Amino acid sequence: MRCDGSEPEDLLTALLPRPPLRSAGAGATGPGNPVGTRPAIWGRAGTAAVLAVAGCLFTVANHQEMASRPETELARHELIADVARRQAEADGLRLRAGRLREEISDWDRRAGIGASDLALLRERAAMAGLVEVSGDGVLVTLTDAPATDDPVTGRRVPNVAGTIVDRDVQEVVNQLWALGAEAIAVNGERLTSVSAIRSAGGVILVDFRPVASPYRVEAIGERTLDVAFDRSPTAVALRSYARDYHLGFAVRRCGGLVLAPAPENWHGLATTPSSAVGNTETPSPLGG
Amino acid sequence: MYVVLAAAFGVLCGLIVDPDIPVYVQPYMPIAVVAALDAVFGAARAKLDGIFDQRQFVVSFVSNVLVAALIVYLGDQLGVGGQLSTGVVVVLGVRIFGNVAAIRRHLFRA
Numbered sequence: 001m002r003c004d005g006s007e008p009e010d011l012l013t014a015l016l017p018r019p020p021l022r023s024a025g026a027g028a029t030g031p032g033n034p035v036g037t038r039p040a041i042w043g044r045a046g047t048a049a050v051l052a053v054a055g056c057l058f059t060v061a062n063h064q065e066m067a068s069r070p071e072t073e074l075a076r077h078e079l080i081a082d083v084a085r086r087q088a089e090a091d092g093l094r095l096r097a098g099r100l101r102e103e104i105s106d107w108d109r110r111a112g113i114g115a116s117d118l119a120l121l122r123e124r125a126a127m128a129g130l131v132e133v134s135g136d137g138v139l140v141t142l143t144d145a146p147a148t149d150d151p152v153t154g155r156r157v158p159n160v161a162g163t164i165v166d167r168d169v170q171e172v173v174n175q176l177w178a179l180g181a182e183a184i185a186v187n188g189e190r191l192t193s194v195s196a197i198r199s200a201g202g203v204i205l206v207d208f209r210p211v212a213s214p215y216r217v218e219a220i221g222e223r224t225l226d227v228a229f230d231r232s233p234t235a236v237a238l239r240s241y242a243r244d245y246h247l248g249f250a251v252r253r254c255g256g257l258v259l260a261p262a263p264e265n266w267h268g269l270a271t272t273p274s275s276a277v278g279n280t281e282t283p284s285p286l287g288g
Numbered sequence: 289m290y291v292v293l294a295a296a297f298g299v300l301c302g303l304i305v306d307p308d309i310p311v312y313v314q315p316y317m318p319i320a321v322v323a324a325l326d327a328v329f330g331a332a333r334a335k336l337d338g339i340f341d342q343r344q345f346v347v348s349f350v351s352n353v354l355v356a357a358l359i360v361y362l363g364d365q366l367g368v369g370g371q372l373s374t375g376v377v378v379v380l381g382v383r384i385f386g387n388v389a390a391i392r393r394h395l396f397r398a
Contacts, residue, residue: 043342047331048294050349054324055298056305057353061321063302064309 094263101130101261126183129192129262133183136255137220138229140172142238143248144213162245164215166199168238169206172217173197175234181219183259187211190262193270207262214248218257226253315364316357319376323356324349326380329387336394356380 105125109118125131145162149155169186176184184191189206196207203210219225229235230251242249309317327349334340356376363372 044290046346047342048290050346051291051294051328052298052301054328054349055295056302057298057324058321059299059302060307060309061317063306064314064317 090263094260097263098132098261101125105131127193129183129190129195132258132261133220134256134258135182135220136223136253137181137218137257138176138226139252139254139257140176140217140219140229141248141250141252142168142172142213142215142217145246145248159246162247164204164213164247166197166204168241169204169215169217170197171234172238175232176217176219176221176225176229179221179225179228179232181221181225184217184219185259186217187215188260190259192262195262218254218259220257220259226251316360319356319360319373320353322377322380322384323352326384326387327352329384329391333387333390333394336391 105118105122108121113121122131126133142164144164145159147156148159150157173184173186173191186197186206189195189209189211191206196205198205203212204215205211219229222228235249235251238249241247327345330348331340331345334345359376360369360373363369
């Protein structure tokens with residue numbers, strides 16, 4: 001209990017010698033303004049001016065702090081925000097495109113196209129990746145090998161031999177198509193008849209959209225698709241790579257897969273080029 | 289209240305005018321901000337205690353900012369700028385906490 005009868009507020013304030021209430025501390029305490037000694041408006045103007053200066057001071061200090069951050073960091077933040085915004089836009093457009101396609105098929109029905117024709121149309125659209133497909137199927141997961149310690153420098157370096165490349169994903173996808181998959185998506189990117197899976201700058205691009213490890217290849221097909229794929233030469237090879245290079249490879253049956261339609265659309269008809277003598281292979285229109 | 293309006297006006301001025309702070313003043317901006325905060329919180333507490341004096345507030349604000357900047361500048365010249373700056377910030381911080389605690393008691397008890 002202090003001599004003026006009030007309790008100490010904090011431990012720290014109690015430890016410091018307490019200034020007498022009427023001294024010129026920074027607390028702006030002092031004898032109250034006696035009535036009539038000074039017009040109230042001047043005092044108010046002074047206070048208002050000081051508060052305006054304080055607000056200005058805080059703003060300028062904050063602005064200076066923002067400006068002193070390195071340019072590169074600011075630019076990076078802006079770029080990240082930009083990318084996120086554009087991706088959100090693209091996703092919104094993709095959803096809209098899917099809805100519009102559903103509308104188109106509704107109109108097709110109303111236009112009186114025969115039921116069997118409609119069914120054929122839907123089936124072709126599903127295989128071309130233009131319609132949402134749902135069903136049971138298989139999920140193949142490919143994961144990069146974990147980083148290892150470099151024996152020379154002792155630092156963690158990425159495991160180059162165990163990195164999944166576009167070739168691995170292509171093999172898996174082609175094998176699934178060959179086994180009769182009806183719809184395939186890689187990390188959510190639906191594959192169409194002209195989808196490209198390629199590497200650029202160490203990143204795998206599916207239809208020009210980057211995907212990262214772990215790579216989830218979802219395929220909708222027959223009930224036996226997972227077993228058939230498990231026994232396929234691709235799976236056997238990948239399992240041996242998993243053993244030798246420690247990359248991740250897992251196959252499992254998955255029910256209730258829903259694959260969204262692909263955003264882009266290429267209209268055309270695949271034809272066999274005029275075959276040269278001895279050319280027995282015909283390119284498959286389904287991503288072969 | 290005219291307090292909020294004045295502060296908002298100051299913030300707007302700062303944003304619009306966007307003054308270029310001269311390079312030799314820039315190192316003392318942070319300490320000036322802390323000193324200004326101490327004066328503002330002290331004024332708020334005095335107002336709630338009923339002993340607010342406008343002249344006192346104006347004088348204490350200006351003197352706080354100047355004295356704090358002066359102490360740090362002196363420290364820079366003597367080679368103890370960092371330590372003196374820390375000391376000033378600690379003391380001002382303690383006073384800010386004391387004033388904020390008193391304000392809090394006023395707001396949530398009275």
